[in-house]
Amino acid sequence: MLPTKQPYSWNLIGIVTCLVILILSSAFAVKTFTPEPMVLEIPSNFPKPTYDFANNPLTKEGFELGRKLFYDGSLSKTGDISCGSCHQQYAAFIQADHDKSHGVDDQLGRRNALPIFNALFKKSFFWDGGVPKLDFVPVNPLENVVEMDMKLDSAILKLNASEKYRSLFKNAFGVDKITSVEVLHAFAQFMGAMISANSKYDKFVRKEGETLTANELEGLKLFQTKCSSCHATDLFTDGSYRNNGISLDFNSDKGRAEVTDNPADIGKFKVPSLRNVAFTGPYMHDGSFETLEQVLEHYNSGIKQSVTLDLQLMNKDGKPGIPLTKEEQAKIISFLHTLSDFELLHDNGFSEPNH
Amino acid sequence: MKNALIIIALLFSVSVYANEKDSTIINKTGFSLDFKNVFGTAPFEFKKEYTTAFGEKLNFVTLNYFISNIKLTKKDGSEYIVPQDSSYFLIKHLDSTSHGIHLNGIPAGKYKSVTFTIGVDSVRNTMDVSKRTGALDVGARARGMYWVWNSGYIFFKLEGKTINEVDSLSKNFQYHIGGYGGYETKTINNIKVKTIELGKIRVSSKKHPTIHIQVDIAKFFDNVNPLKVAEHRSVMGGPFSGKISENYFNIFNLENVTY
Numbered sequence: 001m002l003p004t005k006q007p008y009s010w011n012l013i014g015i016v017t018c019l020v021i022l023i024l025s026s027a028f029a030v031k032t033f034t035p036e037p038m039v040l041e042i043p044s045n046f047p048k049p050t051y052d053f054a055n056n057p058l059t060k061e062g063f064e065l066g067r068k069l070f071y072d073g074s075l076s077k078t079g080d081i082s083c084g085s086c087h088q089q090y091a092a093f094i095q096a097d098h099d100k101s102h103g104v105d106d107q108l109g110r111r112n113a114l115p116i117f118n119a120l121f122k123k124s125f126f127w128d129g130g131v132p133k134l135d136f137v138p139v140n141p142l143e144n145v146v147e148m149d150m151k152l153d154s155a156i157l158k159l160n161a162s163e164k165y166r167s168l169f170k171n172a173f174g175v176d177k178i179t180s181v182e183v184l185h186a187f188a189q190f191m192g193a194m195i196s197a198n199s200k201y202d203k204f205v206r207k208e209g210e211t212l213t214a215n216e217l218e219g220l221k222l223f224q225t226k227c228s229s230c231h232a233t234d235l236f237t238d239g240s241y242r243n244n245g246i247s248l249d250f251n252s253d254k255g256r257a258e259v260t261d262n263p264a265d266i267g268k269f270k271v272p273s274l275r276n277v278a279f280t281g282p283y284m285h286d287g288s289f290e291t292l293e294q295v296l297e298h299y300n301s302g303i304k305q306s307v308t309l310d311l312q313l314m315n316k317d318g319k320p321g322i323p324l325t326k327e328e329q330a331k332i333i334s335f336l337h338t339l340s341d342f343e344l345l346h347d348n349g350f351s352e353p354n355h
Numbered sequence: 356m357k358n359a360l361i362i363i364a365l366l367f368s369v370s371v372y373a374n375e376k377d378s379t380i381i382n383k384t385g386f387s388l389d390f391k392n393v394f395g396t397a398p399f400e401f402k403k404e405y406t407t408a409f410g411e412k413l414n415f416v417t418l419n420y421f422i423s424n425i426k427l428t429k430k431d432g433s434e435y436i437v438p439q440d441s442s443y444f445l446i447k448h449l450d451s452t453s454h455g456i457h458l459n460g461i462p463a464g465k466y467k468s469v470t471f472t473i474g475v476d477s478v479r480n481t482m483d484v485s486k487r488t489g490a491l492d493v494g495a496r497a498r499g500m501y502w503v504w505n506s507g508y509i510f511f512k513l514e515g516k517t518i519n520e521v522d523s524l525s526k527n528f529q530y531h532i533g534g535y536g537g538y539e540t541k542t543i544n545n546i547k548v549k550t551i552e553l554g555k556i557r558v559s560s561k562k563h564p565t566i567h568i569q570v571d572i573a574k575f576f577d578n579v580n581p582l583k584v585a586e587h588r589s590v591m592g593g594p595f596s597g598k599i600s601e602n603y604f605n606i607f608n609l610e611n612v613t614y
Binding site: 054056123124126128129130131132133135136139140142143144145151152153155156179180181183184185257259261294 | 365474481483484485487493494495501503504505506537538539540541542543592593594598
């Protein structure tokens with residue numbers, strides 16, 4: 001700063017006083033803003049998280065607030081559809097008994113819901129991977145006219161009008177005015193902390209005293225040779241987009257191509273995780289299969305051949321399919337049942353909070 | 356007690372402000388960018404009827420665009436880059452207070468050109484939500500300027516109606532142009548970086564230039580890729596969006612510089 005002709009003394013007193021006030025007021029603020037840090041244990045058999053909590057420190061208050069928002073139907077246009085309406089805990093956080101999700105005014109979405117657990121590890125979100133960052137996931141269902149049909153700014157106005165929410169946001173993030181930063185961070189804390197890693201299979205691979213039956217073990221071996229090239233790692237997905245031959249008509253839903261505009265991506269959808277797959281039927285992005293038996297028979301004999309069909313699903317004889325006898329299919333299914341995490345389904349920490 | 360403290364603080368801050376006034380002026384060297392939307396030689400207004408070069412009669416209801424990553428270049432090629440966190444602006448035709456961008460703390464000197472992005476750079480498109488406040492806040496100012504399902508900012512948005520002369524029925528059109536190039540896979544990239552030559556402008560404590568930029572919506576249609584509304588009524592991403600971004604890249608032009 002350049003020197004001025006004015007005396008400095010008043011300036012100095014002013015600055016010192018301001019500093020004192022600042023320190024005093026921050027001391028007051030600290031008193032009301034002391035969220036309790038929450039520590040997440042990353043399962044030893046999982047890959048590295050993709051979400052960085054460094055930008056959004058995980059706390060008990062932030063997580064609880066995210067949970068409240070997740071189950072709050074007033075964030076929809078009609079007041080009755082919450083995230084929890086389509087991501088139900090007893091169905092491993094998908095919408096039970098629906099092949100296409102049901103949103104406001106009972107409108108049908110065009111795709112089958114995806115589960116939300118292990119969001120911390122996902123490379124992208126939604127069947128076409130349209131959203132690369134967890135922070136921005138909730139804006140999609142909120143604003144989608146067939147899901148919750150509520151613009152984010154309207155939701156934020158609503159939250160600011162609620163004394164209860166204002167105090168919860170203050171406790172969690174130390175803010176007086178709620179903005180999209182805190183709302184989206186709260187959602188990310190709830191979803192990010194929802195880790196599903198306590199299935200029979202997990203306890204078996206982590207050597208925590210579980211054993212698999214002979215049938216399940218044979219199923220695991222078959223799975224490793226026939227399925228794990230796509231359903232890879234202990235997340236059971238490699239996060240890529242592929243066409244596994246369930247349809248020939250992609251006019252109403254082009255899949256990954258809707259994001260990339262690349263014709264080579266038409267009919268490709270994200271390889272879903274198979275954790276808790278026993279609960280997440282109906283299956284596939286369009287909900288076209290009711291049971292795991294149907295899914296396995298599809299891979300054996302039902303694959304439809306289109307230009308973008310994954311080459312791994314082609315046999316040397318030029319015919320598509322993963323040959324599997326009925327017996328082998330049954331073994332794979334018994335293995336898939338070992339991926340059920342009953343602790344996730346019954347953990348009260350993830351359920352709808354009591355009012 | 357608390358009230359008394361606040362009053363004392365207020366009094367002192369006023370005295371600090373009064374004393375510092377003349378020294379901060381020197382620090383406040385700056386310049387402004389002023390965006391003036393026009394349709395050919397006419398001023399641009401909503402709900403007013405215009406005719407394109409292809410004879411289509413239309414009116415407009417929305418015109419918004421992002422301007423970001425502003426920098427000034429001197430004759431010797433050295434640049435002053437506006438600090439990135441404060442270099443995002445959303446110009447909304449409806450909100451005339453948004454038409455002017457005022458930047459302070461620019462080093463005094465002579466500059467020959469100004470450069471800005473029409474849109475939002477790819478890095479910012481995938482940053483943590485805490486880095487997307489102000490003009491970029493999808494839950495406030497940037498409402499409607501963000502694709503929620505294929506996430507990314509809409510860089511340029513023009514909407515309106517065409518009017519059929521025979522039956523005077525009107526039909527909507529909309530152009531939502533964005534595309535930052537993709538996160539894990541390459542996708543459409545419509546980020547356009549525009550440099551406008553200024554001749555020579557001077558920034559000093561006494562001279563605060565305002566660079567007036569004309570944005571000619573008539574040329575949005577009549578440009579390198581002729582755009583007939585009847586043929587492309589709705590463009591929201593997709594390959595043709597690239598053609599439209601080539602068009603609007605050309606519609607930002609210098610009108611003049613005033614002090």
